[in-house]
Amino acid sequence: MGRTLSPPESLAEIGTGPGGAQIGAFFDLDGTLVDGFTATAHAGHRIRQRQAAPGEILGIIEASVRYRLGRMPFERLLVRAAGYLRGESLHELDELGEHLFVRRIAHRVYPHMRDVVRRHQDRGHTVVLSSSALTIHAEPVARHLGIDHVLCNHFETDDDGRLTGGIVKPIVWGARKAAAVEGFCERNHVDLQRSYFYADGVEDSALMRLVGHPRPVNPHPGLAAAAQSHGWPVLSLDRLRGSGPFAPR
Numbered sequence: 001m002g003r004t005l006s007p008p009e010s011l012a013e014i015g016t017g018p019g020g021a022q023i024g025a026f027f028d029l030d031g032t033l034v035d036g037f038t039a040t041a042h043a044g045h046r047i048r049q050r051q052a053a054p055g056e057i058l059g060i061i062e063a064s065v066r067y068r069l070g071r072m073p074f075e076r077l078l079v080r081a082a083g084y085l086r087g088e089s090l091h092e093l094d095e096l097g098e099h100l101f102v103r104r105i106a107h108r109v110y111p112h113m114r115d116v117v118r119r120h121q122d123r124g125h126t127v128v129l130s131s132s133a134l135t136i137h138a139e140p141v142a143r144h145l146g147i148d149h150v151l152c153n154h155f156e157t158d159d160d161g162r163l164t165g166g167i168v169k170p171i172v173w174g175a176r177k178a179a180a181v182e183g184f185c186e187r188n189h190v191d192l193q194r195s196y197f198y199a200d201g202v203e204d205s206a207l208m209r210l211v212g213h214p215r216p217v218n219p220h221p222g223l224a225a226a227a228q229s230h231g232w233p234v235l236s237l238d239r240l241r242g243s244g245p246f247a248p249r
Helices: 007-016 039-048 054-068 074-083 090-108 111-122 135-145 175-188 202-208 221-230
Strands: 024-027 126-134 149-153 155-157 163-167 196-199 213-216
Touching: 007 111, 024 111, 024 175, 039 090, 074 126, 074 163, 090 135, 090 155, 111 126, 111 196, 126 135, 126 175, 135 149, 149 175, 175 202, 196 202, 202 221, 213 221
Parallel strands: 024 126, 024 196, 126 149, 196 213
Antiparallel strands: 155 163
């Protein structure tokens, strides 16, 4: 693993570095800003409300296991999950996402990452939540942290605002997330070589290699190996107590 960056050091480097909107600060969501996966709150809600049929539950479990074993691309996992929500109102899902954030996710936001976001904002940096999560999971976190820019995945909807079961393409993941960030920087005059990126998964190595200040956060083994190879400083945070996927607020 690369050099360990202590929380005070991570704040100090931002505070003593240059300011201005031309410097970006890009944040992954699950495992980086939030301890765990935000989507589990929605899955748990559907189970508790008996909205999820046994086939849906088993299908998601099976797909998740295949994905973790490397036998299913992330894109297929995301589309399968969206398929179970076909016909639902996006407006109602947005409202549910805000409710679930308050009840089950807000307490899982890493306190230090709140401070990191705030420090970048204080320096006038362009702060962006860049995640492969869907809008209903990513946008409530962004609003809570005062992040104005969100690059994430979107449900396809029909003319009535109901989900079709598809995801807007290109799906934001891995190299396509890096491409989305590059496009954002070009449109907004942000210098990637002077920017920061915080993430935990090996799929974000492509973007880590593009920014001037790659900052793996509690990196998974693949990203930890990349950090060791490239000499990227690693930010290690203690897991939050009581932050299980269905923990009550």
